Amino acid sequence: MIFQRLRVKGGPRAAQRKVDELPLARQRQLVERATRHTVGLALFGLRQSGRPFAESAENATFTAVTCNDTAWPQGREVGDQLAARLGPHYPLLGWGMNENPCFYWDRPQLEMPVPTGKGLPTTLMVQSVHDPATNISLARSAHSRYTGSRLLTIAGEGDHGICGGVNKCADKIVNTFLTTGKAPAKDTTCAGEGIPAPTAPYSTDYAEGAPLSRVAGFTRAISGYLR
Template sequence: MTVPRDWHHPGVGADLTIEVSRHRAADPAKGRRVLMMAAGGPGASGLNRPAGFVKASPAVGAAYDVVSFDQRGVGSSSHATCQTDAEYQDFYAGDFRDRSPAALQGVVNRSRQFAKNCQQRSGDLVKYLNTDQAVHDMDLFRALLGVQKISYYGPSYATWLGAYYATEFPQHVERAVLDSNEPFDATWQQAELGQPMSFQRRFEQDFLRWIAKYDSVYHYGSTAAEAKATWEARRTSLHDHPITIGSLTIGPNQLDNATLQGMYNADLRWRPLASVLAALEHWDTATPAERQLVEKTFANYLSPGFAAAFFPVTCNDTPWNRDLAYWLRQSATDTKKYPLVGARELAYAATCASWPKSDAPHVKVTGKGLPPILMLNSVHDPATYYEGALRAHKALNGSRLLTVTGGGDHGQYQNSNACVDSVVDAYLLKGRIPAHDMTCPSKPLPTPAG
């Protein structure tokens, strides 16, 4: 579909194109209802998600047309260009823990260059890549579908998108599920400042204890402390002797990236990550299958296209502290306390600190005029930390929070947790929402294959 470049000044500048998708209801006799879903990031594609969604929840797929889209700035929709592949690799090169003056200046210079390149290569498009503009695109999509009200499902960043949509267009919301919540009542600066703690918590309290439990399989240490020491020693080794596989270089930042990506879902990611970490400990004798898994894991961290969608939204939506001295101090503290993600804080913050000031409107989320919204979050979610979800829940009056206790997966619905799925399905299909906040236990942690 075609949308205005700027919804607040339609007709000014060239229109943008938003690619959309639809999976029609399997049982249209139940009436015409639309469930709009969006992807996280910001920067992930939503186009192919309806097919997977209805496969995992066939009853919902029978009752709803499930629709999605690539948000402006993403994938098949009009998008920005900010980096070449080489520039992207350079952005993550080296060691973000290196606090020498030369290293810090290099990080800041690359962040400033990224922001400059976005403006030079994409023109004024980047200023219109923000959540407020995106929710206006969503409402046009709703209108083109010919319905007065939609239901909504959104995970991760899509909770921010959903909360903004519900705030700006409450009259068009029937039901909404916000899964793994950003603190969408706050600023992106506040949201991202919480992540170093939550990723470190997930890594040390959950993953390292798990891999130590299976020391007979992975030989990584029999306690969490021993496993952490093994990981830190490998990171130090990669600083001095990075591993090269073809055009891929695995240094300390790449170890951080692969590890933090592994924290998102225990069932899907812990066993592959543990196998990769184990293979790095005997790299000289690693099997071809182990080397292939390592290459696949380290080659899959984001992309220039993702970065070109992520930074415009996070830098445009809400104000950032633009004082570099503040970020040097803050990042030093977080690198020391929460190094897994805290070490990269300066690179991300310096990008937004050098970004042109945005005139994106401030959207205050209150819940006014809305039906009860269902929110989901696990207590040790690394990316959308529970403390932020509690804050968002408090801001969104009338919402109900389903807390998954004892776990830390990112994304609760359609995650093989029958307790969660039954609550969400009852809400989407019958409008039944818990009378009060409630809890579900997390599913058991995985066991090593074989």
């Protein structure tokens, strides 16, 4: 409904100008309403301390689980060193490694149980070979140590999230597992949708070439890293 109201002549920029002209209280009201609908809590109307319930619950939960799950190296210096090492080689994500909140997380001394899968129903694991954020070796290691698991590997795909996208093979296997509990009899692979490759080699002329080539060229030009 909000998008329909803001659909004005001139496109997104004109719509944004219309929003900017609204009183600040009205802008906040629109953001609050959109947030509640986005996180799926509009039907509940839950509020805490006068604010919409769970506005930032997703990020807070993700950070707490990630940073408490295992011990992390601590301190900004660790993150900066990691970013300096990975940035020149993986410019899309590498330079942002020092933004990981777990480097600054005050984790209690916990002894977390190690999941083994013993005595549990079959677990289906889904992993893209070329996932830019989660390395395939981690999935294979977890699979090898988790009893009764099945690994669905997506080959020739560059995305981080696979299920619920355009890969019909993966969706069929995952949806069947979720609705019936039936997993593949053995580890299996689905063909991906392809990986976009740079159209030109890295160059100091970063105005040309594919987007990733331009990013890498720009990174090399301003960072001083020539490797």
